[in-house]
Amino acid sequence: MKTALASNGAKNTKPTKASPIPAYLARIPEAEAAIRLTADRLTQPRVAVLACLLSLDHAASHFDVAQALARHHPIDRVTVYRVLEWLVDVGIAHRIAGDDRVWRFMVNDPTASVQPHHQHAHFACSGCGQTFCLDDVPNKLNFKLPKGFKPAEVDLKFRGLCLHCA
Amino acid sequence: MKTALASNGAKNTKPTKASPIPAYLARIPEAEAAIRLTADRLTQPRVAVLACLLSLDHAASHFDVAQALARHHPIDRVTVYRVLEWLVDVGIAHRIAGDDRVWRFMVNDPTASVQPHHQHAHFACSGCGQTFCLDDVPNKLNFKLPKGFKPAEVDLKFRGLCLHCA
DNA sequence: CTGATAAAAATACTCAGTTGCATTTACGGC
DNA sequence: GCCGTAAATGCAACTGAGTATTTTTATCAG
Numbered sequence: 378m379k380t381a382l383a384s385n386g387a388k389n390t391k392p393t394k395a396s397p398i399p400a401y402l403a404r405i406p407e408a409e410a411a412i413r414l415t416a417d418r419l420t421q422p423r424v425a426v427l428a429c430l431l432s433l434d435h436a437a438s439h440f441d442v443a444q445a446l447a448r449h450h451p452i453d454r455v456t457v458y459r460v461l462e463w464l465v466d467v468g469i470a471h472r473i474a475g476d477d478r479v480w481r482f483m484v485n486d487p488t489a490s491v492q493p494h495h496q497h498a499h500f501a502c503s504g505c506g507q508t509f510c511l512d513d514v515p516n517k518l519n520f521k522l523p524k525g526f527k528p529a530e531v532d533l534k535f536r537g538l539c540l541h542c543a
Numbered sequence: 544m545k546t547a548l549a550s551n552g553a554k555n556t557k558p559t560k561a562s563p564i565p566a567y568l569a570r571i572p573e574a575e576a577a578i579r580l581t582a583d584r585l586t587q588p589r590v591a592v593l594a595c596l597l598s599l600d601h602a603a604s605h606f607d608v609a610q611a612l613a614r615h616h617p618i619d620r621v622t623v624y625r626v627l628e629w630l631v632d633v634g635i636a637h638r639i640a641g642d643d644r645v646w647r648f649m650v651n652d653p654t655a656s657v658q659p660h661h662q663h664a665h666f667a668c669s670g671c672g673q674t675f676c677l678d679d680v681p682n683k684l685n686f687k688l689p690k691g692f693k694p695a696e697v698d699l700k701f702r703g704l705c706l707h708c709a
Numbered sequence: 710c711t712g713a714t715a716a717a718a719a720t721a722c723t724c725a726g727t728t729g730c731a732t733t734t735a736c737g738g739c
Numbered sequence: 740g741c742c743g744t745a746a747a748t749g750c751a752a753c754t755g756a757g758t759a760t761t762t763t764t765a766t767c768a769g
Binding site: 730 | 740741742743744745746747748749750751752753754755756757758759760761762763764765766767768769
């Protein structure tokens with residue numbers, strides 16, 4: 378069961394799906410830096426999960442993360458849940474409700490100023506199943522609520538075909 | 544068929560929570576009429592579930608429906624799931640994904656012309672927990688997708704306080 | 710280095726929704 | 740009106756995401 382990381386090195390000559398070098402490994406320093414900015418502890422699961430999210434251009438479910446890390450950083454699935462929740466709590470990531478009752482997570486855009494940004498726009502591709510984070514919803518989209526309704530957050534979600542699947 | 548309703552009449556003198564006459568009973572004829580317009584069978588569960596949805600001004604979960612019908616039309620929970628799915632399939636209702644990973648259902652607005660209307664707007668109240676269906680999203684809300692993305696459906700969801708809770 | 714304690718692992722649980730199958734029922738044909 | 744059959748219901752067992760709890764491990768301050 379996989380003594381921590383990089384255990385079974387390069388000699389892996391599996392015929393099918395020879396494991397490529399995971400893209401998230403390159404984002405580990407970046408992840409560590411971001412976590413050090415929080416008041417909480419720097420732990421391996423947090424680094425690995427965040428590095429994984431950083432390496433993706435689309436939103437990832439807890440399962441996606443656990444699977445991506447399985448080879449080099451196997452992490453208990455409950456810990457993945459807890460780390461993802463923590464990332465949301467400290468403002469590093471946000472969560473998106475999918476149509477399949479699964480939460481997906483994505484790092485916040487650091488360029489988006491002081492954002493507990495309560496307005497999201499996402500695009501769920503029915504081709505590849507991936508969810509992409511779009512730019513923030515403009516402050517005034519031309520939609521008027523009935524009288525008396527006081528909105529606090531807005532979610533705008535598109536379904537269709539993404540750039541790659543269209 | 545129809546014998547089965549209004550079974551145990553008015554003599555209910557329970558001390559606590561004396562059951563009021565359920566509002567959905569009045570919508571049974573309406574529900575039957577709508578179901579007859581489909582090519583499928585008119586069954587008691589379908590009538591009861593649809594009557595229940597018709598009596599509400601907000602979206603109902605499968606649990607809400609099962610509970611509302613428990614006294615006069617007890618229906619197996621699996622059947623409730625199946626009937627709700629069927630109502631969506633035949634175009635009588637639509638489903639809304641909630642933030643609590645629960646599907647909620649609401650009858651489509653019959654005035655909305657020929658609608659497999661692929662644009663929805665909903666309002667989830669954080670006070671009472673109910674979800675309301677708002678008017679359709681205007682055809683052109685001022686939001687531009689990145690190049691190459693081909694949207695097929697749009698969901699606009701607000702969270703906040705509803706008319707009654709504000 | 711060491712101890713306090715935050716966080717991870719292990720385990721068991723909850724709950725929405727699904728599936729397989731036997732039984733019942735709506736309804737078209739007679 | 741009765742009957743055969745496809746369609747629908749009821750029941751029980753299952754799935755899979757997410758949570759709660761308790762024990763173990765590891766971070767980091769002193």
